[in-house]
Amino acid sequence: KAVLLLLRGPSAMVNEDDFKVAVTIVFALLILCLLFYAVRALCLIGSIGCCIADVCKCCTRCFCKCFKQDKEGGAVATGGAAAGALDPLHRAGNWGALMLMICAIFMSIIWQFYIGEHMDEWKLVRDAWQDNCDPDDGDYPQCAEYAATYRVSFATVIFFLGMACVCAFEPRLHDEGWDIKFFAWLGIVTLFIFAPNRVFDDHGYVWPARIGAFAFLILQQIILVDFAYTVNEKLTEMGMREGEDGLTPPLLLLLGISVACYSLAFAGIVCLFHYYTGCTNSDAFISITFIMIVIFTIAQLFSDPALGHNILVSSVVA
Template identity: 35%
Template sequence: MFAMGTCAASAAASAASYCACAGVRGCLGVGAKMARAMYVTIFTVSMVLAWALRDYAKPLVSHLPWAGGESAEGWCGEQAVLRLSAATAVFFLFLAACTAGAKTPRDSRSAVHTKGWGLKLFAWLALSVGAFFLPVEALSIYGEAARAGSAVFLLVQVLILLDFAYEWNESWVAKDDDRWFAALFGVCCVCYLVAVGLGVVSFVFFSHCSINVFFTSVSFLLMFVTTAASLHPAAHNGSLLPAAVVSLYAMYLNFTAMTSEPDECNGLPGASTSQGMLAAGLAVTLLSVVYSALRAGSSQVLSTEGGSGAATEEYEALQDREDRRTSRRATGADDSDDDEEEGGARDDEDREEDDEDRALAGVPYNYAFFHLIFACAAMYYAMLMTGWGDLSEHQEKDTINVGWPSVWVKIISEWGTVAIYMWTLVAPMVFPDREF
């Protein structure tokens, strides 16, 4: 397992090197799409380092003269996770404040998002190092704030899931073709079959604790209620596909909640102690956090500023054209020596036109919202790795999101998802004059 930690540290170092090299290039600025990838890299490095410091750093830290003895706990373990999470959250919150209100690429606030990568990388590293000198009391305060930020992150995930389900249903129904209707019905059947299967597995492996029987029974009841409500004639927004997706997600949360339980109620403790399974589960969880943060941060569902979907496509097409032009000029493949001056002038004219079009198109996504979501995601990964901020409950090596706090977070998320979906059905009837 030490080798696994070494690999994780090597991966983090490689990603950090990439950030450093890109940061030097980034002094000239990058496009919004590349900027998004850069921020994802910084976030991923932070999360992987937090995991490595939690599980593998203590033997190394104990040999450091300034961090040995009892103080070593502050440089590794759950405290290290909270410190790195706090640094990353502050980094993204500061960027969110600096980019709030940016509407066009020519806005100086947009430059904060796409330029100055050397300075931003240095700021993140300085915050990460400085966080290890915070007193433990400050970590307790941050832990409380991180719980709230994690709740926001989970709520955004639910809203984006519902928006995805509704858009999926509308796009296939709009095709007005029997084949697409059949495909829609087939997807619904698969969702319900998998949901029922997860429920049956939950009863088989976790029924020796009465609370698990209660959780699974409630999940089946919620699946029936959401389906019936969606098919009711009074539910104008009701459709079978969103109900099927919500039912599957709810049953999935119920199942994963039980797999997060301690051994006395966990019917699969043997599988959870396999080192390979632990490492695979941890990797999947970390990747899902990165994907969720990226998708939520780039979404237009909750953002009140920033470009529309059409503006996003137009902006990215222009940016791709600019990137290709820059690449050709850098490799000398654009023009021959005789035509170099003419080609350069033509590129300058094209670039001016692209800049004008890009300014009219607006920013491709809400920069401030993007950074706010990543700040909440940084808080969320800290909660996953520390048992939701409870430093008294030590997380075993290579485990994540295990313990009763994690169980209740997932169960409440399940019930909250169903409640929000039911509100999307009821709200148009309660407020007929409003658009939902």
């Protein structure tokens, strides 16, 4: 009542009930205005999302147009398109998956090194992020940083497993709808923010991920060895074909690639010793890696040439 009297003034002759009705109407109008601007803000956010989706879609189409491979010198026509026309969906799935993986890598890095340790400051997710990662523990904040990376990794695994299942029944979906797929992946990552750490740490996702990573590394080594042997054979054949004595340009290129690979390998080992020392397991694995590189390189150099030895394979694997 004091507020009403202050607003009305001492000499006001307005009825108190009428004044209350007027104030109620004013507040109702203010609330409607706020709701209106809130809806406009949501529409603006939606428009921004649509723009981002269009940009992603255009990027995938531009990439697939730039890297489209022609067969026998002519463009491949799909879906009844005329010869020479570019299919906008050609290899869009490959480039869309690559772009999503790049986004996942950058998100993991940013989340781990800049955001992860501050997630428990958000009350809504504090319990989830402090699960098996208490600030009083000695592993904090590393456990929170790792948990951030695990969330992005698990979301990416679920996304691609779902894609594999869907594309098994409808292969064309591999190339379509990457704007929607990107936001679906982002939605999975957002949901995982509220999931407890035990879903992702040693009690859940981490061990299957480690086993899968080991299997992938073995497969990757096989692919790299096959690729290195192919490149070595091509460059050696080109070098011998020129009929010159000594190191021909293809052989020099082969030697340069080998030296570059070894340089990168040893630089990486030095960085590992510099940044990841102090842990017995880390020191042991880094040392074993360095020793095995030296052993296999020596074995390649002194093996029988008839067995197809070459230094490029050792350098690539290193």
